[in-house]
Amino acid sequence: MAPTVERKQIDITPLKKANVPIIFIVGGPGSGKGTQCERIVKKYGLSHLSSGDLLRDEVKSGSARGGQLTKIMEAGELVPLEVVLDLVKEAMLKEVAKGSKGFLIDGYPREVKQGDQFEAEIMPARLALYFEVAEETLVKRCLKRAETSGRVDDNAETIKKRLKTFMQSTTPVVDHYAKKGKLVKINAEGGVDEIFGVVQQHLDKIFK
Ligand SMILES: Nc1ncnc2c1ncn2[C@@H]1O[C@H](COP(=O)(O)OP(=O)(O)OP(=O)(O)O)[C@@H](O)[C@H]1O
Numbered sequence: 001m002a003p004t005v006e007r008k009q010i011d012i013t014p015l016k017k018a019n020v021p022i023i024f025i026v027g028g029p030g031s032g033k034g035t036q037c038e039r040i041v042k043k044y045g046l047s048h049l050s051s052g053d054l055l056r057d058e059v060k061s062g063s064a065r066g067g068q069l070t071k072i073m074e075a076g077e078l079v080p081l082e083v084v085l086d087l088v089k090e091a092m093l094k095e096v097a098k099g100s101k102g103f104l105i106d107g108y109p110r111e112v113k114q115g116d117q118f119e120a121e122i123m124p125a126r127l128a129l130y131f132e133v134a135e136e137t138l139v140k141r142c143l144k145r146a147e148t149s150g151r152v153d154d155n156a157e158t159i160k161k162r163l164k165t166f167m168q169s170t171t172p173v174v175d176h177y178a179k180k181g182k183l184v185k186i187n188a189e190g191g192v193d194e195i196f197g198v199v200q201q202h203l204d205k206i207f208k
C-alpha cells in the first residue's frame with residue numbers, strides 16, 4: 001500500500017479568483033518541455049512552473065523529505081501525487097500574487113489521477129500540450145543534456161527507467177485529454193524554432 005502523505009492546508013481562494021488559463025505541458029524525458037516553455041514565456045508572459053524544478057528546489061532547500069525525493073528521482077519513479085500537487089499549488093499562489101496571466105504546468109500531470117485531482121482541487125486546465133518524440137531521440141537529448149545539467153537522473157540507467165515510467169503512467173494522460181477534446185499533440189522531433197511555430201498556432205487562439 002502507498003504510504004500516507006500528510007497534506008498541507010493551503011488556501012487557494014486567490015488562485016480560483018484569478019481564474020487564469022492553465023496549460024498542462026506533457027512529454028517524455030527530454031522531449032523539450034522546458035525549452036518550449038522558455039520560448040512561450042518570452043512571447044506570452046505566462047508563469048512557467050516545472051514540477052521537476054519544484055522538486056529539485058525542495059531537495060536543495062534541505063527539507064526533511066529532500067533525501068527521499070532524490071531517491072525517487074534517481075530511480076526514475078514518480079513522487080507521490082500529494083507532494084507534487086501541494087508544491088505546485090504553493091508556487092501558483094506566489095505567481096498569482098504577482099499578477100500571473102496564466103500558467104504553464106510543465107511535467108504535470110504524469111498520471112491520469114494527478115490531472116483529475118489538480119482539476120478537482122484547483123480548476124480545469126484549458127489545454128494539454130503534448131510534445132511527441134521518439135524514444136531514441138529522447139535518450140539522445142537527455143544524454144547530451146547530461147554533459148552539463150548536473151541532474152541526478154540524466155544518466156543512461158535512470159533515463160531507461162524514466163522512459164518506462166513515462167510509457168506506463170504518462171501515456172494514458174495523452175488519451176485522457178484527447179477524449180476531453182483538450183489535447184494538442186505536437187510532433188517535437190524537429191528544431192526548436194519549428195516546434196515553437198506550431199505551438200504559437202495553438203496559443204495565439206487563447207492569448208490574443
Ligand atoms: N527541438 C529540439 N531539438 C534538439 N534538442 C532539443 C530540442 N528541444 C530541446 N532540446 C535539448 O534537449 C534537452 C532536453 O530538453 P528539455 O530540458 O527542454 O526537455 P524536458 O522535456 O524539459 O525534459 P525533462 O522532462 O527531463 O525535464 C536539452 O538539452 C535541450 O537543449
Ligand SMILES: Nc1ncnc2c1ncn2[C@H]1C[C@H](O)[C@@H](COP(=O)(O)O)O1
Pocket residue numbers: 029050051052053055073076077078079080081084106107108109110114153162
Ligand atoms: N508531476 C510529477 N509527478 C511525480 N513525479 C514527478 C512529477 N514531476 C517531476 N517528478 C519527478 C519524477 C521525475 O523523473 C523527476 C524529474 O522531473 P522532470 O519533469 O523530468 O524535470 O521528478
Ligand SMILES: [Mg+2]
Pocket residue numbers: 033034050052107
Ligand atoms: Mg524539464
